[in-house]
Amino acid sequence: MRYSIFSLMRQALRGHRDWTPAWRDAVPKPAYDVIIVGGGGHGLATAHYLSKVHGITRVAVLEKGWIGSGNAGRNTTIIRSNYLLSGNVPFYEFSMRLWEGLEQDLNYNAMVSQRGILNLYHSDAQRDAYARRGNAMRMHGIDAELLDANAVRRIAPFMDFDNARFPIQGGLLQRRGGTARHDAVVWGYARAASDRGVDIIQNCEVTGFIREAGRIAGVTTSRGEIKAAKIGLAVAGNTSRLTNLAGLRLPIESHVLQAFVSESIKPRIPGVITFGAGHFYVSQSDKGGLVFGGDIDGYNSYAQRGNLPTVEDVCEGGMAVIPSLGRVRVLRSWGGVMDMSMDGSPIIDRTPLSGLYLNTGWCYGGFKATPASGWCFAHLLARDELHEVGRDYRLDRFAIGHLIDEKGVGAQPNLH
Amino acid sequence: MRIQCPFCGERDSSEFTYLGDATVRRPDPSAPEQYFEAVYLRDNPAGRHEELWYHGFGCRSWLRVTRDTRTHEIFTVEMYNDATTETNQEAARA
Numbered sequence A: 001m002r003y004s005i006f007s008l009m010r011q012a013l014r015g016h017r018d019w020t021p022a023w024r025d026a027v028p029k030p031a032y033d034v035i036i037v038g039g040g041g042h043g044l045a046t047a048h049y050l051s052k053v054h055g056i057t058r059v060a061v062l063e064k065g066w067i068g069s070g071n072a073g074r075n076t077t078i079i080r081s082n083y084l085l086s087g088n089v090p091f092y093e094f095s096m097r098l099w100e101g102l103e104q105d106l107n108y109n110a111m112v113s114q115r116g117i118l119n120l121y122h123s124d125a126q127r128d129a130y131a132r133r134g135n136a137m138r139m140h141g142i143d144a145e146l147l148d149a150n151a152v153r154r155i156a157p158f159m160d161f162d163n164a165r166f167p168i169q170g171g172l173l174q175r176r177g178g179t180a181r182h183d184a185v186v187w188g189y190a191r192a193a194s195d196r197g198v199d200i201i202q203n204c205e206v207t208g209f210i211r212e213a214g215r216i217a218g219v220t221t222s223r224g225e226i227k228a229a230k231i232g233l234a235v236a237g238n239t240s241r242l243t244n245l246a247g248l249r250l251p252i253e254s255h256v257l258q259a260f261v262s263e264s265i266k267p268r269i270p271g272v273i274t275f276g277a278g279h280f281y282v283s284q285s286d287k288g289g290l291v292f293g294g295d296i297d298g299y300n301s302y303a304q305r306g307n308l309p310t311v312e313d314v315c316e317g318g319m320a321v322i323p324s325l326g327r328v329r330v331l332r333s334w335g336g337v338m339d340m341s342m343d344g345s346p347i348i349d350r351t352p353l354s355g356l357y358l359n360t361g362w363c364y365g366g367f368k369a370t371p372a373s374g375w376c377f378a379h380l381l382a383r384d385e386l387h388e389v390g391r392d393y394r395l396d397r398f399a400i401g402h403l404i405d406e407k408g409v410g411a412q413p414n415l416h
Numbered sequence B: 001m002r003i004q005c006p007f008c009g010e011r012d013s014s015e016f017t018y019l020g021d022a023t024v025r026r027p028d029p030s031a032p033e034q035y036f037e038a039v040y041l042r043d044n045p046a047g048r049h050e051e052l053w054y055h056g057f058g059c060r061s062w063l064r065v066t067r068d069t070r071t072h073e074i075f076t077v078e079m080y081n082d083a084t085t086e087t088n089q090e091a092a093r094a
């Protein structure tokens, strides 16, 4: 069913009785051309572009729980393309362009909201660093504006500009940045892929790999064996668990990241705001809740829940930049398992095992990458070559020294 | 999460700094390709994990902690130097 103002009106007149499920909950077939493991944003986007751009529709997406139950459904939904390094800039800008046309492409309201992302700076050195970043962005045709304190004051007057330790001197603004509705992104991709014949199979955990003649030829799952010539992993924080089954060690550690939402208040936070002197960021959802977060907890974890010191740290960061936050109550907090790579950047590449392809290393920033990640992974699976905008996300870059280390902290995943 | 420091007793995890996998060994200097593995590759297990924590707000010892990465349950905590010395002695004997 195509969604439009007319379908909405028709259904409204009939009392909304005739809406059909947005996508098919499929049962596994014995074999496919391509199997994608992981029904998060990246896996489903890959299935969509495989079927739409490359015409490959004998595709299954295998999800151990329900689609969107991983990080796709747990993240704070920030989208932006304000990167510095040449390996990242074209990729994230390509992703931003895909976001800008996503709802038309999918015929689904993903609530993409370009209300701007503002990174605050608190010292001369930080202003210089943001000027450099903004210039790098503009040289690639990406919008960036360096604001002084007065211009920031006009956008967000409620912040503590004269904080004794971290006075707000200004900010780097990307107006095209913003947020999108995480669940809608998952369902929209699922619906579009399912319409083209992709099987989305839930409650189907991959438990091992089938090898034939020296290559990976299928997977064993909680719902039986499934064969395919090409298997793509898009399981975020669980990547090492799966590659360990194939005897492959990766430059990845899994870490827990927490996020928080407050009670609903009237519109207050105009876009996304990030604190530059600690790790804290906040936006306001359409329901009115303040959605915020900060650093990962910092130790290896698959627990999908974090500890209290990080909660305190995030809230302290928030209070330092927006003291009035102290008046709202936190309703919920949760955690997700991040695939932290050794240089803070992702990997979209083949593996040394033929038939097995890798999409991982998204750290805490993979939601904004969802469209481009799916696009590049589909390209790789269909044509066996890296896509141009993601060509630096190679698995061998760690061995040959071509790291993409935006933060410049080295091989210490919990610091990225 | 609380860590039972052998010297300071049970302390909040925020007193400690995390370094990661404790099983990583400095490679043989004559085999530089091993550095890639030591610096970058990790088992990253879901389950028991041996890891290094530094008690910066306490006794300033390096500790080897065995912890379940699925539940955060801590099984053992010991001083790291002892363990390293043992391994080095074993290596020297071998």
Ligand SMILES: Cc1cc2nc3c(=O)[nH]c(=O)nc-3n(C[C@H](O)[C@H](O)[C@H](O)COP(=O)(O)OP(=O)(O)OC[C@H]3O[C@@H](n4cnc5c(N)ncnc54)[C@H](O)[C@@H]3O)c2cc1C
Pocket (backbone or CB within 6 Å): A037, A038, A039, A040, A041, A042, A043, A062, A063, A064, A065, A066, A067, A068, A069, A070, A071, A072, A073, A074, A075, A076, A077, A078, A079, A204, A205, A206, A207, A234, A235, A236, A237, A238, A242, A257, A258, A259, A293, A334, A335, A336, A337, A338, A362, A363, A364, A365, A366, A367, A368, A369
């Ligand atoms: C708290 C939090 C806040 C974040 N905030 C942002 C943000 O503001 N902006 C941003 O860009 N990014 C953010 N991220 C990061 C972003 O959410 C992730 O990088 C991204 O969602 C990862 O890709 P995915 O959607 O495919 O992952 P997931 O949704 O985790 O998909 C992986 C799927 O694989 C499944 N799976 C795992 N193992 C198996 C198996 N053996 N068999 C079958 N299926 C399996 C899982 O169940 C899961 O559904 C945040 C993450 C968290 C946790």
Ligand SMILES: [Zn+2]
Pocket (backbone or CB within 6 Å): B005, B006, B007, B008, B009, B055, B058, B059, B060, B061
């Ligand atoms: Zn101690």
